[in-house]
Amino acid sequence: MASQSPSESPSQSTSGSASESPSVSTSEHASQSVFQRILDPANRADPYRLYHELREVPVRREADGTYVVSTYREIVELLHDPRVSSDRRNLARPYGADALADAMPALAFIGLDPPEHDRLRRLAMRHFGPPHTPYRVESLLPEMSAMVTGLVDGLAGRHRADIVDDVAYPLPVTVICRLLGVPREDEPRFHAWADAIVETLGPGEEDRAERERARLETTLHLRDYLQELVAAHRRDPGDDLLSGLATYEGPDGAMAPADVVATAGLLLIAGHETTVNLIANGMLTLLRHPELLKRLRGEPDLVVRFVEELLRYEPPVQFLPQRVALADIELAGTTITAGSPVVLALASGSRDPAHIPDPDVFDPDRPYTEHLGFGGGVHYCFGAPLARLEAQLALRELAGRLRAPRLVADPPPYRPSATLRGPRHLLVDYDGVDPASP
């Protein structure tokens, strides 16, 4: 439809709905690629129908030189392709914001390649999970469970709640603060920075320089804050992750102070800007599928597969916006040229009908749910186990205790970011709150 010029045959046009002004919207469509339309905030509530169109060309070159990859198999291939870098300093000119790159504080491992990525990630993993700290996440379970119960208790005595502000946001923030050793009361300070950084993630190259500038400014504030905090943990270490990062030295050496700060910043932002969307998307999906809401009340273990299907169907991370091809890469009939930016459309890949039958049906009973919700390869989401457990606990509690919950607005208002996509508010009306099960 996008390629059809408005003058050609207006009588055949099916794209304009009654409420749109045909002349404006069609000409906009004609100049906008499907990918640009996906990024358009107007389409935030439902990008999925546009992904159908996006996948018609699995590897698509945008006008700004970005290659967008949208089919499951091709995305998985690139996630495991050593010719694909996560370090944007590898971009060929004119994409690179070289001057800014020098001014940026140390990159966290999400923007680095092996071996540096692997070394820093191992050093961070040492204090978070297996093989060295396998029980850390499990040991947080009772505390997380109590937090969830407390948050849902807080919904009692009224009949309307904003699931985002009342549950989906406070839970992951409290958990990540506890885990990292960041004072919970500092939340208003770093929340503003985190939100600002999320809005600079892209994808897209045209306004890249501007976004990088905005990002740099915010990153420096965050860095100053974390530097001070890390210094305090170094002086007086606790059982938290920041203390571990700041004080540990082992076979991989120690983390340089600048890397500790960068890693802390990454975990703080990623740890609370993504799970909020998973929980909010989950509640939205439940309310749109009343039969599942009902089932979940009687069958609480269903939440495990429910969250897995959610990661496939409504993932909080829609794109990996900043990969770079190091070589010419032949993929699905297209050559991605060396030095080009590459966007992996994870959310589209997880709904690829060539990968999974009936991809637009939400079905937690699928025998296998292989999805791209947490990416894949060496950059697979560091905090995935935490995100899964938080979402499972929160959704089980909400489904089990809210009496007759219903959406106030469908679709709800969305946050602007196309990459970390989720509702800004999720207003729900309900008849009451059942007491917590003992």
Next chain:
Amino acid sequence: MSGEGPVRVLIDLTRCQGYGQCAFLAPDVFTMHGDEAVLYDPDPDDAQRERVLRAAAACPVQALHVDRMAMRHRTASGPATRDGAAFRRDGRIVIVGASLAGARAAAVLRREGFTGSLTVIGDEPHPPYDRPPLSKRVLSGGVPAEHTLLPRLREEIGAEWLLGTAATGLDLAARRVRLADGREVGFDRVLIATGTRARPWPDPAEAALRGVHVLRTMEDAAGLREALAAGPRRVLVIGGGFTGSEVASVCRDLDLPVTLVERGPSPLSGALGGVLGEVAAGLQRAHGVDLRCGVTVTSLEGDADGRLRRAHLSDGGTVDAEVAVVALGAVRNVEWLRGSGLAAGVWGVACDAGCRAVDANGLVTDDVFVAGDIARFPHPVFQYQFMSLEHWGNAVDQAEIAAHNMVSDQTRRWPHLSLPVFWSTQFGVNIKSVGVPTFADEIVVTQGSVAERRFVAVYGHRGRITAAVTFDQGMWLEFYRRLIERAAPFPPDFPHVDRREDPRPVPAGAPERIVAAAGATVVVTGHDPSERRASLAPGR
């Protein structure tokens, strides 16, 4: 979902990429050993069920099976002819061999819609079990040997299981399998999946000494576990292949002194060539193994009570040891096929790429199929060389192909074209391989660092990539598999991340017994078994 009886767990370690999500979510059941290798209890306590289900749901490559082992590839569309449909409905199939390949084939036959009579014959008394854990967590005492039973196969499949009864003969004309107890079982089609057994120590008297072990079966593993738990002063491992090296690794984990004697220049060199053999040797020495290469054990000496006390070596040396593990490879179980008219011998049972057995004349049979360790089949990617692959993944893949072909008409049959993949966990390192590393003349380390023992090594044969081996870098393996399938040029000539070693290839040091025939370069396309096809590439 909770409280439904015992939990059975199986990880398809061919698929596993070491994401560690299971070890986060059920840390009492799944343990990361080093960066990438996962060890687990296949039969965990019922109380773990909820955690295990969480772990299974979270596996990023869905390699973790609970209670059942399903398949991902498409089902066949059904037979085209009336005869085919009739056979599928009420034919008689006998599977000889009740280990991984036999059990897998039985499950696939049912899934493909075969409703006729299905009989599985096995010489061991146990239901099918999983062998890889035997040389790892079972030996280290992490899990009892009997925990390795494969997930609920018997209940699921609906077959007659004749266990503890070896097959002793195959009469193709009468279409009957003879059993050791005198019974005979008739069939319309038969699958041969009798696998291999451990190669025994050649001197029977020395082999009978107390303290001399082999490692193949559940009983072997339980017996060796007991011997290691008793804290012997030294363990001697004879043979430095994968089994021997894994046993030595477990001994070091248990802090037992161990001497490993390998006839070749280094451990693993028979499978991975001399270059990586040296890396493996360094790994063993760094973990305190007393490694003796280029040496053989000439005799084992017992004391007056018939207990092992010493081994004599070809270099004149001796090793005092109370336990010896004979890890000299496997012998194929073909004796029962003597006189059957099939092309069966020490090399295995020859078959075509569709798993149909070849008779002694070289003719392909219609109703006799072969799968698993015992099958010897031509692999188009490796110049149609006949190979038998003693790998877990091959048993699974080939059994699926064989089972599909047994109930499919000629035009719907699939070729067995999957590339060989295997893994080994030793000394905290996860080693994975794709392709055939011995089918190579040169090797180059593309990614990572040999000194760190985290790297990808790529093998080339006459200018094309034929194999890749990773040490704790398994997430990259699929990329190299595709290069092999595309007959990509060697050495790889593209820029990529983590290039730290010299980009110039060196001789791979593959053992000489593999002499490649000149000629064919084959390209494989397709992902699902139903789509996979080989085609000859024009000469390069």
